[in-house]
Amino acid sequence: MKYAVLIVDGAAGLPIPGMGGKTCLELAGTPGLDRIAREGRVGLARTVPDGMEPSSACACMSVMGYDPVTYYKGRAAIEAVSLDIPVEADEAVFRCNLVNTDGGIMHSYCAGHISTPEAVEIIESLNRHIGSENVHFYPGVGYRHILKLKGCTETLAAVTTPPHDISNKPIAGYLPRGNGSRLLLELIELSKNVLAGHPVNIKRASQGKIPATSIWLTWGSGPPPHIPPFITAHGIQAAITSGVDLLNGLGKMMSLEILDIPGVTDGQDNDCIAQVEGAIKALERNDLVIIHFEAPDEAGHAGSADQKIAAIQKADREMVSRLADYLEGKGRLLVMPDHPTPINLLTHTPDPVPFLIWGSGIRPDSAMRFTEAEGLASGTVIDPGWKLMGMLLGKQA
Numbered sequence: 001m002k003y004a005v006l007i008v009d010g011a012a013g014l015p016i017p018g019m020g021g022k023t024c025l026e027l028a029g030t031p032g033l034d035r036i037a038r039e040g041r042v043g044l045a046r047t048v049p050d051g052m053e054p055s056s057a058c059a060c061m062s063v064m065g066y067d068p069v070t071y072y073k074g075r076a077a078i079e080a081v082s083l084d085i086p087v088e089a090d091e092a093v094f095r096c097n098l099v100n101t102d103g104g105i106m107h108s109y110c111a112g113h114i115s116t117p118e119a120v121e122i123i124e125s126l127n128r129h130i131g132s133e134n135v136h137f138y139p140g141v142g143y144r145h146i147l148k149l150k151g152c153t154e155t156l157a158a159v160t161t162p163p164h165d166i167s168n169k170p171i172a173g174y175l176p177r178g179n180g181s182r183l184l185l186e187l188i189e190l191s192k193n194v195l196a197g198h199p200v201n202i203k204r205a206s207q208g209k210i211p212a213t214s215i216w217l218t219w220g221s222g223p224p225p226h227i228p229p230f231i232t233a234h235g236i237q238a239a240i241t242s243g244v245d246l247l248n249g250l251g252k253m254m255s256l257e258i259l260d261i262p263g264v265t266d267g268q269d270n271d272c273i274a275q276v277e278g279a280i281k282a283l284e285r286n287d288l289v290i291i292h293f294e295a296p297d298e299a300g301h302a303g304s305a306d307q308k309i310a311a312i313q314k315a316d317r318e319m320v321s322r323l324a325d326y327l328e329g330k331g332r333l334l335v336m337p338d339h340p341t342p343i344n345l346l347t348h349t350p351d352p353v354p355f356l357i358w359g360s361g362i363r364p365d366s367a368m369r370f371t372e373a374e375g376l377a378s379g380t381v382i383d384p385g386w387k388l389m390g391m392l393l394g395k396q397a
Helices: 031-039 056-063 075-082 116-130 153-157 182-195 199-206 230-234 245-253 272-282 295-302 305-327 372-378 385-392
Strands: 002-008 041-045 091-099 135-141 144-150 214-221 238-241 288-293 331-336 353-359
Touching: 002 056, 002 305, 031 305, 031 331, 031 353, 041 372, 056 245, 056 385, 075 091, 075 144, 075 214, 075 245, 091 153, 116 135, 116 182, 116 199, 144 214, 153 214, 182 214, 230 238, 238 245, 238 272, 245 288, 272 288, 272 305, 288 305, 295 305, 305 331, 331 385, 353 372, 353 385
Parallel strands: 002 288, 002 331, 238 288
Antiparallel strands: 041 353, 091 144, 091 214, 135 144, 331 353
16 A cells, blocks of 8 residues: 655635635635545544644644654754754754844745745855854755754743744734843844845845845754654655755654655745656655645745635646546545645634545545535544544554
């Protein structure tokens, strides 16, 4: 038996005023998903445990069959694993976004989706001007980077807020605060001087693009926790493909094969066909493959229903049918978001998300489409969500 898991990041949401009171999943034309929904089983899964932040770190850990209550110890550490950044007991790591906060407003949590080459130049400048033996910046992908602090573990006590949670809001009440925040605030302030007049920003401004005006620090973590390998936890060999460090970091922590597929990105330009074809090829040497598609989540944070619908339709058109064709008669497919990213909220919520399991041995229910409403109507709720992996693998009803 072969298995595929397609994570359509942030695809779930809430009814959109002015668009018939429908969600993006309901508005999207998805003939591929509709077909396998009629042939498979649809329900809801609670991927974010009560009291935990509705981040992709917790939610994707659930989708991959691991209990976040047990294994989640901080997001930055997971991304550090992806970038091969060691974190010792006396060190702390933080997600370091490049952002635009002109006028004290979070205008862009991603500095206008700054490119990786541009961001690398800025990170190098930050290291030259405000880095030290105990302060080091590491480049990641696009706007997402890592700050590592040595001998400053008190910073982990600071209260921080992810920048995508405060889009278009004043930042004053959301900067790092409380015990341990002094150094973080100092570095954010110093970064403004480095970025003011930076050649990358001058060029971006001349092109009508949003410049990066400062860094933003959140998701502080100590050393990453030990997680049992996927083959130990689930009894099969697995691989993963994603355009973001978080998922690749989780994959490394679970001892998955990390697939390097050209064209896989964190945006709307993701080469979905190449990603799926690379994933299918990986099933020649693995039992299961996880395919993570980030674009719907980014569209949700941007508040663009059109882009989110387009991303969902792209996944349906270029990914779902290819996976179903490959797995027909010999495997199973699980399709689901990790969490909702409602257009009107611009950030994540902890609500249960719809899931769809299709393939060998799966008896169809009454669902006609893959939507939030169909998941609710099914009466099937997997709570906690990390147990859904067992259902996919046939280990539970």
